[in-house]
Amino acid sequence: MIREVFMPALSSTMTEGKIVSWVKSAGDKVEKGETVVVVESDKADMDVESFYEGYLAIIIVPAGEVAPVGAAIALVAETEAEIAEAQKQGTAAPAAAAPAKAAPAVAATTSAPGLQQNVSRQNGRSVVSPRARKLAKELKVDLNAIKGSGPHGRIVAEDVEAAAGKAQPAVVQQLVTVPASPAPAAPAPVAAKPAPQPVPAMAMTGQTVPMNALQNAVVRNMAVSLSVPCFRVGYTITTDNLDKLYKQIKSKGVTMTALLSKAVAVTLQRHPLLNACYVESAIQYRADINVAVAVAMEGGGLITPVLQNADRLDIYSLSRTWKDLVDRARTKQLKPDEYSTGTFTLSNLGMFGVDKFDAILPPNQGSILAIGASRPQVVANEEGLMGVKRQMQVNITCDHRVIYGADAASFLQDLAKLIETNPQSLTL
Numbered sequence: 001m002i003r004e005v006f007m008p009a010l011s012s013t014m015t016e017g018k019i020v021s022w023v024k025s026a027g028d029k030v031e032k033g034e035t036v037v038v039v040e041s042d043k044a045d046m047d048v049e050s051f052y053e054g055y056l057a058i059i060i061v062p063a064g065e066v067a068p069v070g071a072a073i074a075l076v077a078e079t080e081a082e083i084a085e086a087q088k089q090g091t092a093a094p095a096a097a098a099p100a101k102a103a104p105a106v107a108a109t110t111s112a113p114g115l116q117q118n119v120s121r122q123n124g125r126s127v128v129s130p131r132a133r134k135l136a137k138e139l140k141v142d143l144n145a146i147k148g149s150g151p152h153g154r155i156v157a158e159d160v161e162a163a164a165g166k167a168q169p170a171v172v173q174q175l176v177t178v179p180a181s182p183a184p185a186a187p188a189p190v191a192a193k194p195a196p197q198p199v200p201a202m203a204m205t206g207q208t209v210p211m212n213a214l215q216n217a218v219v220r221n222m223a224v225s226l227s228v229p230c231f232r233v234g235y236t237i238t239t240d241n242l243d244k245l246y247k248q249i250k251s252k253g254v255t256m257t258a259l260l261s262k263a264v265a266v267t268l269q270r271h272p273l274l275n276a277c278y279v280e281s282a283i284q285y286r287a288d289i290n291v292a293v294a295v296a297m298e299g300g301g302l303i304t305p306v307l308q309n310a311d312r313l314d315i316y317s318l319s320r321t322w323k324d325l326v327d328r329a330r331t332k333q334l335k336p337d338e339y340s341t342g343t344f345t346l347s348n349l350g351m352f353g354v355d356k357f358d359a360i361l362p363p364n365q366g367s368i369l370a371i372g373a374s375r376p377q378v379v380a381n382e383e384g385l386m387g388v389k390r391q392m393q394v395n396i397t398c399d400h401r402v403i404y405g406a407d408a409a410s411f412l413q414d415l416a417k418l419i420e421t422n423p424q425s426l427t428l
Helices: 080-092 130-139 157-163 213-225 240-252 256-270 315-330 405-421 423-427
Strands: 002-006 016-022 035-040 045-050 054-059 066-068 072-077 115-118 230-238 277-279 282-284 291-293 344-348 367-380 386-399
Touching (some): 016 213, 054 080, 072 080, 130 157, 230 405, 240 386, 240 405, 240 423, 256 291, 256 315, 256 405, 386 405, 405 423
Parallel strands (some): 291 344, 344 367
Antiparallel strands (some): 002 072, 016 035, 016 066, 035 045, 277 282
16 A cells, blocks of 8 residues: 655644655655654744654655645555555656645644654653654663653654664665565656755845745734734833842843743733733633743744743743753744743844834734833933933833733833832742
8 A cells, every 4th residue: 555645734824844854765664653754844843753654665845845734745655565656656746746635724733644743742751752662662671761862852763772782883774675576667766955055145135035934934923913903002111120130140040031031921910911812702811921032043034932831930940941942943943832822922122232113913912022222321310310220112012902002001010110129029
């Protein structure tokens, strides 16, 4: 039996995916649950496993190419004798001409037929691939004593073989399985194209450059935002005490992003409406306060790693979590729930010296806060005496279907009070 491998839907908004790399080559034996291909979704690279056991007969969509969700990207033959037939079938129907199958409306963790998404679960146990678990049982290897080399610490078959002292030489691992019986000569599969590398902006002058998957995801999100009636409110916050606190705890790994996120999260506890969003003829109040922070990606686009339950974490844990999120965001290793579950967003261009700006409201959120640079300003105190204080401009963008001007102003007022008079409470 010959089975088609389809481009999986790795997120609810994904319409097409890019093949980052094929872990298996044409002719290789494929075990059920074994990683076959790495696919770039909207904002992350995902390992994708096979549902079937057999042979990867032909790769229809090579590395670096894009295919719509539901389109055939490879063929898997159940037996060696069927490899040649599958290669002939795949060559006759290239991916460009293959009709894309309708992608079902599914959650971000659902996969297309033939493949399953390799997503590690944070449940306190080691995450093990099915083949690695089976191999460990055969070789009598203790999985608890193995450190996984796969994505996010996942234990793969190679880790078990290494632990058992049966690791294959690199040359042997690269051999392609040869059919046991003679088969008609099949056309050689198309050589995989190397993934395009980021090109310096100066080299793009006068050219039309296609957007990458991340940039296209931003375009779709911004188009949705145009239909939302928004308003904006600005506020000036004095940061002398916050800056002083930051200097005191910076050496302990605390970042200004973590401090601002914590301050916003604590303030949102008193303003649940600012953490809510509009749903059909209703207001959805969120149980958790998840602060998303915009991060620019090298090569174009941006992503918003999410500090989940930011109001409940101490400032030191929050800083460590943020560093880990940013590191994995840069290498496109975030899981969908780590960039798509934000309930309130921060966009900080102050680090670039920007005085003030307006941010565009993300989908499924009620508010986003734009933060400018903190600068020395000459101001008058309550006695009318002139002095110098450090101040920053913040602008909040809100969904007017849910939040009104007074609600936004009250939130900013309480945020300013916390930052100006009691920032030490953020370390408790």
